[in-house]
Amino acid sequence: MYTAPLRALIDELGRLPGVGPKSAQRMAFHLLRVPTEDALRLADAIVAVKERTTLCTRCFNVAEGGGMCAVCSDERRDVTVTCVVEDPRDIVAVERTGQFKGRYHVLQGALNPLEGVGPEQLRVKELLQRVDEEGTEEVILCTNPNLEWEATAMYLAKLLTPFGFRVTKLASGLPVGGDLEYADELTLGRALEGRRELDA
Amino acid sequence: MYTAPLRALIDELGRLPGVGPKSAQRMAFHLLRVPTEDALRLADAIVAVKERTTLCTRCFNVAEGGGMCAVCSDERRDVTVTCVVEDPRDIVAVERTGQFKGRYHVLQGALNPLEGVGPEQLRVKELLQRVDEEGTEEVILCTNPNLEWEATAMYLAKLLTPFGFRVTKLASGLPVGGDLEYADELTLGRALEGRRELDA
Numbered sequence: 001m002y003t004a005p006l007r008a009l010i011d012e013l014g015r016l017p018g019v020g021p022k023s024a025q026r027m028a029f030h031l032l033r034v035p036t037e038d039a040l041r042l043a044d045a046i047v048a049v050k051e052r053t054t055l056c057t058r059c060f061n062v063a064e065g066g067g068m069c070a071v072c073s074d075e076r077r078d079v080t081v082t083c084v085v086e087d088p089r090d091i092v093a094v095e096r097t098g099q100f101k102g103r104y105h106v107l108q109g110a111l112n113p114l115e116g117v118g119p120e121q122l123r124v125k126e127l128l129q130r131v132d133e134e135g136t137e138e139v140i141l142c143t144n145p146n147l148e149w150e151a152t153a154m155y156l157a158k159l160l161t162p163f164g165f166r167v168t169k170l171a172s173g174l175p176v177g178g179d180l181e182y183a184d185e186l187t188l189g190r191a192l193e194g195r196r197e198l199d200a
Numbered sequence: 201m202y203t204a205p206l207r208a209l210i211d212e213l214g215r216l217p218g219v220g221p222k223s224a225q226r227m228a229f230h231l232l233r234v235p236t237e238d239a240l241r242l243a244d245a246i247v248a249v250k251e252r253t254t255l256c257t258r259c260f261n262v263a264e265g266g267g268m269c270a271v272c273s274d275e276r277r278d279v280t281v282t283c284v285v286e287d288p289r290d291i292v293a294v295e296r297t298g299q300f301k302g303r304y305h306v307l308q309g310a311l312n313p314l315e316g317v318g319p320e321q322l323r324v325k326e327l328l329q330r331v332d333e334e335g336t337e338e339v340i341l342c343t344n345p346n347l348e349w350e351a352t353a354m355y356l357a358k359l360l361t362p363f364g365f366r367v368t369k370l371a372s373g374l375p376v377g378g379d380l381e382y383a384d385e386l387t388l389g390r391a392l393e394g395r396r397e398l399d400a
Binding site for chain 1: 201202203204205206208209211212213215216217218219223225226227228229230231232236238239240241242243244245246247248249250251252253262263264269270287288289291292295296
């Protein structure tokens with residue numbers, strides 16, 4: 001029913017995360033309908049990302065042209081604080097808060113023995129080398145609040161503590177704007193556990 | 201926070217229908233992570249669709265290489281019945297029923313005076329020419345059940361009736377597996393209006 005190129009495009013679009021067969025079809029017909037230059041801009045953007053994106057030589061964030069990423073090249077960043085994240089996307093989230101002035105280290109994943117992801121698959125060695133060389137005073141383990149990451153954080157904490165600087169992790173608790181009534185018991189438990197004094 | 205190529209890719213993905221900023225970001229990072237050949241297959245598929253897809257010279261369905269589409273080139277199809285649809289995607293839907301053996305005519309849109317879509321923007325002239333030349337016995341107006349399409353169907357019916365062949369439209373009513381209780385009043389009204397004798 002479809003022509004071969006259309007079939008191929010629907011298949012390829014369907015491999016994108018969160019895209020089912022119906023959405024892939026809708027996107028393919030959209031690309032068919034728009035002016036050729038608009039569709040080719042998407043094709044070119046894909047090619048450009050694959051050709052020009054490299055990993056930062058220091059922190060493994062995404063970078064351009066084989067050098068350091070925008071954060072690492074920024075001399076105003078605090079070199080004594082390093083925020084360890086799983087994925088470059090987490091950097092975008094932290095940057096958006098505007099509250100972190102240090103630098104990052106992207107592990108490129110979380111420990112997951114069942115899927116064969118051990119410390120060697122992550123950028124752990126590079127992290128240890130960095131904190132040893134860079135005069136680090138604090139490492140923030142910016143972990144996603146899930147089991148895999150808790151395990152990764154515990155593992156890293158064990159390796160990092162002997163260096164003698166602060167090793168911290170993000171606070172767990174109720175999201176701002178959240179509702180006590182609808183909070184799950186784990187989150188509420190964490191919020192209780194991490195309760196803080198009020199400055200009166 | 202993003203590199204320029206990544207920013208551009210997120211922008212382009214965000215133009216696809218149904219893709220918000222979050223999904224676009226997720227897709228872009230997915231493309232960044234997969235092997236280059238996988239990402240380039242998507243880019244190539246887009247280029248191929250734009251380069252190789254043409255409109256069928258008879259019915260304006262999608263076709264390859266400037267000739268007729270798969271349906272029109274199939275000599276087993278019944279040439280006396282023509283199903284008029286808005287969009288090539290509708291052909292896919294009708295073909296999936298396996299119940300239609302005739303040929304199609306793709307209008308490439310529906311009448312919409314407010315958006316400047318009049319009969320000249322649609323393939324109406326070509327439809328009239330076809331039914332005049334092809335020994336047509338029935339035209340099925342395979343309309344989406346909405347107001348724009350009702351108007352388009354009425355307009356076409358007025359033009360087609362003088363030719364003297366049957367002009368039909370799809371039955372409106374309860375979807376199979378639907379629930380009377382949850383049917384909207386318009387649909388239920390149509391179902392009543394179009395009620396049929398039971399063969400006992």
